[in-house]
Amino acid sequence: MSVAITIGQLEDLAFEDSLLTPEGVELRVIKKGNWSHEHKFQSREIIFTDGERYYRGSIERSGSEWTDWAYGSEYYGDGPAGIERVRLVQHVREVWTTDFSQPVIDYDLLAAAAREFIRKCDCGQAKSKRSYAQFKAALGEQVEEAI
Template identity: 40%
Template sequence: MTIKITQAQVTELFFEEEIEVDGVTLTTVEEGDFEQDGKMQSAELIFTDGTKFYRGTVMRSGSPFTDWYYDEDTDFGVDEVVKKEVTITRWVAV
């Protein structure tokens, strides 16, 4: 089952931590830190409908010295996700 949620609703959920969409309560589980990507910043948002977990993206531009402008028009999509431990191997200095 795919969840129907707009980018504006993902952004609202980021700020409100709980919203109702089509009679279903969505609740924030985890918020990632904003990461810089050129002139934009993005943060991952993990949320649940009480049964499944989903990942959305919140995008913003601007500056902490002026105002942040949140992209609510571009649809970045939402994926159903599960939490799993992942092992990463990297080259490190000795």
């Protein structure tokens, strides 16, 4: 299913947090971005779902807090909104820091070591069944037998 809504419907969705389309599809806002400012022109990203997939659209306005806002549907017309299907991915950033109080953790290396430790324990090669139980408990896994 693909979502096709107008600029005005996207604006309504942004302010009401949900919208029932004429086709009977309920759209629900997942996340609203902050207004990005460029003088008297502002835009805001909206992430929403139809219950199955996620979509992104952007609403725009012009004016100021002291006058009135004119929204995109007023100056572009109420044509089709620019909607694109999106998905959420984890994005890891690498930054330079002067904070040396926190250790640097290579999570991929740690996960590989953990998998190897569990493999050895499952094969009976671990030096201590107690350390295996403590390790599995730290991972939030159930330990089958009390040690």
